[in-house]
Structure formats: C-alpha cells, structure tokens
Amino acid sequence: MTAEVQDEWLGVVKLTGELDAYSGAEFREVIETLMAGATAFLLVDLMALEYIDSVGLGILMGGAKRARQQGGEIAVVCERANLRRVFDISGTAELLNVRDSYDEALAVLAAKRQGGTSDAPGEAE
Amino acid sequence: MAGNGECVKLVIPCHPKYVAVVRLALTGVAARTDLTVDDIEDVKVAVSEACTNVIDHAFADEETGDKRPPIEIVFYPRDEEVLVEVTDEGSGFDPKRVVLADDVLGDKQGGLGLYLMQRLMDKVEVQSAPGSGTKIKMIKRASR
Numbered sequence: 470m471t472a473e474v475q476d477e478w479l480g481v482v483k484l485t486g487e488l489d490a491y492s493g494a495e496f497r498e499v500i501e502t503l504m505a506g507a508t509a510f511l512l513v514d515l516m517a518l519e520y521i522d523s524v525g526l527g528i529l530m531g532g533a534k535r536a537r538q539q540g541g542e543i544a545v546v547c548e549r550a551n552l553r554r555v556f557d558i559s560g561t562a563e564l565l566n567v568r569d570s571y572d573e574a575l576a577v578l579a580a581k582r583q584g585g586t587s588d589a590p591g592e593a594e
Numbered sequence: 595m596a597g598n599g600e601c602v603k604l605v606i607p608c609h610p611k612y613v614a615v616v617r618l619a620l621t622g623v624a625a626r627t628d629l630t631v632d633d634i635e636d637v638k639v640a641v642s643e644a645c646t647n648v649i650d651h652a653f654a655d656e657e658t659g660d661k662r663p664p665i666e667i668v669f670y671p672r673d674e675e676v677l678v679e680v681t682d683e684g685s686g687f688d689p690k691r692v693v694l695a696d697d698v699l700g701d702k703q704g705g706l707g708l709y710l711m712q713r714l715m716d717k718v719e720v721q722s723a724p725g726s727g728t729k730i731k732m733i734k735r736a737s738r
Contacts, residue, residue: 487614523643551635
C-alpha cells in the first residue's frame with residue numbers, strides 16, 4: 470500500500486493484494502491520517518487489488534463520509550470484474566464514484582472541487 | 595470428476611489473518627468442479643464474509659484470541675456446484691433479526707456481509723439460535 474498527498478488537495482492511496490478484515494486496519498489508518506490533514510479529496514487506486522469484501526467497502530464508505538463532511542469527495546479506480554461486481558451488487562459503485570481509469574476518477578474529483586458541494590453522489594435525489 | 599461424498603475440511607483459528615487461507619483452499623477445491631473463474635471469485639467473497647461474521651459477531655468481546663473455539667469450514671465439491679458449510683461454536687443468533695438489504699450500507703457490517711452472501715451464492719441457509727452456535731450452508735452452481 471502506498472499513500473501520498475498530491476498538490477496539497479488530493480490524497481492518493483494505491484492498494485495491492487487483498488483488502489479484507491486483516492489488511493483493512495492499515496488502510497483505515499492511512500485514510501484517517503490523510504483526512505486529518507488538509508486533504509478532503511481522496512483517490513483510491515485499486516487497479517492492482519485482487520480482492521475486496523464488505524470490510525473494504527465499509528472502510529471506503531467511511532472515507533467517503535469523512536471526505537464529504539470536509540467538503541471533499543472520494544473516487545475509486547477499479548477495472549477488475551470481480552471487484553466491480555462487489556461494488557455493483559452492494560450498491561456502492563455510484564456512492565464511491567468507481568471509475569475504470571485514473572484519469573476518469575481524477576476528473577470526478579476535480580469537477581467536484583471546482584463545483585462546490587452540491588453534486589455529491591450520496592446526497593443526490 | 596468430483597463425487598457427491600467427497601469433502602475437504604479446514605479448521606482455522608478465530609482470527610482475521612486466517613480468512614485468506616480459506617480463500618486459498620477454496621480456490622484449489624473449486625478448481626476441481628465446473629465453476630468458472632468468476633463463480634469462484636463469488637464464492638471467495640461469500641465464504642470470507644461468513645468467516646468474518648463469526649470473528650466479528652459470534653463471541654463476546656472479552657473472548658479474544660485463543661480463548662475462542664476455531665471455525666470449521668467444509669467444502670463439498672461436486673461436478674456442477676460447490677457446497678460450503680461454515681460452522682462456529684459462538685453465541686448464535688436469531689436469523690430473523692439479522693439486518694438485511696434495507697440497511698446494508700449502514701453501520702451494521704454483518705448485515706452487508708450476509709447480503710453479499712445471498713447475492714453471490716445460489717442458496718444460503720443459516721442455522722442458528724441464541725446460545726447454540728451457527729452453521730451457514732451455501733451453494734454455488736456453475737454459471738455456464
């Protein structure tokens with residue numbers, strides 16, 4: 470797992486391997502550390518992740534809630550079919566802004582940053 | 595070809611670090627059936643959810659580490675399906691009171707886990723009662 474702050478407004482976390490109850494504790498700490506600073510926008514890169522379950526979804530949803538409370542947003546990069554299936558059937562794909570590419574996810578966050586807080590997915594009618 | 599009577603049994607300590615071992619074993623067992631790669635990925639999530647629910651919810655908070663009895667996972671590979679049983683000796687619960695789809699994105703992670711199991715598997719049966727442990731039986735059929 471790697472985590473870095475880019476351009477002072479964007480936190481980027483890249484995950485590899487499996488995200489479950491065992492590995493999730495470290496990911497949760499990384500998100501909390503990033504969000505404790507000035508970062509309100511979070512891009513989570515799952516392109517190299519092989520497995521996710523409800524624990525990972527819960528951590529991501531927690532990160533999304535925290536980001537929106539701080540006026541920011543979350544976006545997830547994920548292309549693997551088995552992971553997308555978990556996002557889709559749990560109903561979290563839209564809430565977490567899951568996209569196929571890094572650029573698409575970054576565009577979601579950039580648009581949100583420019584457009585204020587009115588279009589957060591979790592607050593849509 | 596996998597016969598109806600064959601099974602592979604795995605007993606793991608009640609700790610999250612061993613759930614990945616269950617996924618590894620499942621991958622090997624399910625490869626002996628007609629399940630597709632995507633089917634097997636579904637079963638991996640469902641079985642992991644069952645084990646994680648045991649670790650998170652089956653025991654009182656003061657029962658930690660090696661004080662908890664292990665979790666038993668039995669795989670029954672058949673030609674066109676796999677049956678998985680996950681059994682614990684925890685406190686048990688009333689299956690009718692489990693939070694399902696209407697609150698899967700709320701704070702109750704156990705509800706989301708069971709919801710995923712039901713969506714990913716073809717059949718899920720929960721046998722439990724307060725004080726008597728829990729057995730979850732799940733079947734995944736080959737999709738092709």
